[in-house]
Amino acid sequence: MGPPVEAPFSPGSFVAFLSENIWLSDGRRLTVRPIQPEDAGLLIEFHERLSPQSRYLRFFSPVPHLSPKMAEYLAGVDFVDRFALVASADEDGVERIVAVARFDVAPDDVVAEMALVVRDDYQGVGLGTAVFGRLLELARARGIRRLTGSVLAENRGMLQLLRNHGISAGQAEAGVVQFGIPVDDPPSVMTVLALVARLQRQRGPGA
Ligand SMILES: CC(C)(COP(=O)(O)OP(=O)(O)OC[C@H]1O[C@@H](n2cnc3c(N)ncnc32)[C@H](O)[C@@H]1OP(=O)(O)O)[C@@H](O)C(=O)NCCC(=O)NCCS
Known part of the structure; x- marks a missing residue:
């Protein structure tokens, strides 16, 4: 057995390197940063604050609560084979997670499966697009060539987000659509212009 695989950065420098403030189209300020093991409790609370509909769209089943074990697993990524970013808000002096985006690398090392969820009161103002862009x-x-995922055919928000990135989902099977995003293919000029315009709006005044 070879030496253990190590993440490319120490956890502290990795978090600092990838943390940034963003501004939503409605003016709210958030921090986007890598998830940390200490976020398990915040993840449980985040899940409790999601609507049943959002939980269902994310997990394809009701999942009313996140168990501590599950939260620990979701927060405990290694940034080698499992990656996750969170967006957090300062709500009355308390940090709360309001979005999570993640991918798990497949054994072939070039495909990864992604998932994305935004708290309901932050949906529709560009946050999903913002964290999705950073996840890409x-x-x-990381050298991933293709991000894959599944989305319920009824999930208009996620399908629109994908379309905005030039990804058209395939045929639904049993109500579920599979999608694949070629990570290293350059996006079309139109897609780039649209994304740049969105990012500029998010960076807010004076950026
Ligand atoms: C899907 C989801 C991640 C999108 O995040 P979001 O922050 O609402 O997305 P954005 O605000 O960046 O919007 C992305 C696009 O989708 C559109 N959109 C968002 N919600 C929509 C809805 N309910 N119906 C139709 N379009 C919608 C937006 O208008 C935008 O398109 P536009 O820029 O052309 O106007 C979020 O709604 C969510 O977390 N849903 C529950 C969990 C889920 O579905 N996860 C995905 C599982 S694969």
């Missing part, structure tokens, strides 16, 4: 960059940096 992270996947590209």
